[in-house]
Amino acid sequence: MDMQNFDGVVNAILAVIPNRETDLARLRRLIMAGTYPTITVIGKYNHGKSRLLNELIGHDIFSVADKRETLHLAEHIHQNVSWLDAPGLDADVAAVDDDYAFNAIWTQADIRLFVHSIREGELDAIEHQLLQQLVHDFQSSRRQTLLVLTQIDQMPDQQVLAHIQQSIAHQIPDLNALSVSATRHRQGIEKSKPLLVEKSGIVALQQALEFAISQVPTAREHEKLQLFKDMQQQINQLKVDQEHLQQKLQQTQQQQRQDFDEGLIKVLDKIREDLHPILDISGQDEALVPDSFATMFKNTVGKQQRAKVQIAYSRACIDMNSHLIRHGVVGLPEDQQTRVKSLDTVIVAVLGISVKFREHLHTLFFTDAERQRLQREFAFYFEKSAGREALVEQLNKIEKQLHDIAQAQTALKMLEDAV
Ligand SMILES: Nc1nc2c(ncn2[C@@H]2O[C@H](COP(=O)(O)OP(=O)(O)OP(=O)(O)O)[C@@H](O)[C@H]2O)c(=O)[nH]1
Ligand SMILES: [Mg+2]
Known part of the structure; x- marks a missing residue:
């Protein structure tokens, strides 16, 4: 089916179930041949999302700054994986940035890297709510979410760090958070210090991601079937x-x-x-x-x-x-x-x-x-x-x-x- 036909078909479906717009956009992405497994970062602005992606890819691809930096979606293909950098979420910013983030999270992502800077302490209400939504989404879509606590190097007091890690584990018991430091990783690489690299948590995160990536094909098959099933059910009910x-x-x-x-x-x-x-x-x-x-x-x-x-x-x-x-x-x-x-x-x-x-x-x-x-x-x-x-x-x-x-x-x- 070419894309023009696809649009016609989608419009016919949307005419009766307009609430499925996101699902159909997602389906379109799943159906598109040759879509790489997609990893999207999510989190509040300035928590270290772009920098984390750079560290995971091993190149300074995405722009990093001490201010609200990423304003659009940026994609980079690396080793047959599509890495998506998204604007930071915030309640008080222009809705259009959030639209990009929304699209990245719900339409594009196979795997969500939820980034939270440990400097900020516990998850706030917005982060907590979104994480719960994502955990819940896994039930139907099998799309995985990894919770990453960044900037642990900014917490010199190990006790305080452990305390925050515990509270977050308590806040969101369904996810095992991974703690990382992008700066430690960078230093470890540049100064050839394997211990520092290991302590950065980035390697463990890379391994977790590798496993998550290996799950993507089956997850996608499942998600496709699920989407069809859900929409069919909704339409049938409407008909009844x-x-x-x-x-x-x-x-x-x-x-x-x-x-x-x-x-x-x-x-x-x-x-x-x-x-x-x-x-x-x-x-x-x-x-x-x-x-x-x-x-x-x-x-x-x-x-x-x-x-x-x-x-x-x-x-x-x-x-x-x-x-x-x-x-x-x-x-x-x-x-x-x-x-x-x-x-x-x-x-x-x-x-x-x-x-x-x-x-x-x-x-x-x-x-x-x-x-x-x-x-x-x-x-x-x-x-x-x-x-x-x-x-x-x-x-x-x-x-x-x-x-x-x-x-x-x-x-x-x-x-x-x-x-
Ligand atoms: N010390 C330390 N600083 C970090 C770490 N990760 C990111 N930063 C710094 O935090 C600031 C924000 O990082 P970004 O990667 O630009 O943050 P972002 O989440 O992409 O921000 P937006 O694009 O605005 O949403 C930059 O100054 C980074 O250098 C880390 O692990 N340790
Ligand atoms: Mg950014």
Whole structure:
């Protein structure tokens, strides 16, 4: 797989598990052919990280100074090992330096050399926390951390030195710290004093590193499998959760519609019952008898009948409208609204504005065709209501998410097959 494909695959995975960015960067490094075992120094600034690396390599490669010196990552390949010098960690410095250090520790390193100057006494809270994190990381990634106490030559009092060493051992019981002095080592080499070289602790550290380096290939295999497993698990869980949610929402969606439809049938049945006595008349429909000039202002039978029909129709509308409101249909969708606010109701949209006579009411509520139309059109507005549309939108999102999850699963599989 070339790097461009790799990016595409990684993006597909990150789309669903964005928290795995560091893991994927690490995976990329593990997959890259010919990556040397990488040793990264970590520690607070001015504790002697760069100088220690120089001593281990045997050349003054990395710059050393009595101030905050290393600001970027510096890499040097020596005897098929990549040595990485990183900026010192500190809570109070610009975050960008820490980004380099973070990248070195979590993406690049196979082995972490955690450097602490014994001059500073015990580990502080930041060092302690990071070391614990690294020890914990070993459980899953098998990446080793060596704790190195530097500048022991700066502690002339052996008792004080031993005391600090003990406290640190107590602080971080899972790691055996190695104590070293870069200056003693340098002097021993320059003056050909093997005793000084040995007392510097650098040789013991080199041996420990050699062993750690020999473990890197198996550790990497383990780490790769672990990373794939973890990500697969996370994606699978995501899928299970989304499918569960989808199912629940679909049930809700169905149930709501069923309740709406069944409730409407009941309302329409009740309207029929209510209308029966009003529509069921024998003989002439007095409501159709127009008022004459003479009876214009009189309370005629025709007027009474028309009022009765109107009231019955209004009741029917109120019944239908309260059903609509109960189910969240509170108005017309935006694209159907008019300039006349009082006409912007679903009832008007479905039943029209005309004055209803007995014949109309009969057609509206007692013929199958009209009844079905009412059911169909009210259901249409029901589906257009805000709550229903939000539900659909939510379901669409889940569908998209499930699609992305499927793609991420394929991408992860491709990645796994490629290595
Ligand atoms: N006496 C003594 N001094 C040391 C030892 N190791 C490092 N130093 C001195 O400590 C100072 C800091 O060393 P560096 O190696 O630059 O420290 P660093 O941790 O890389 O510092 P940053 O790059 O700023 O994070 C320098 O003056 C070194 O010479 C040691 O073992 N003994
Ligand atoms: Mg440095």
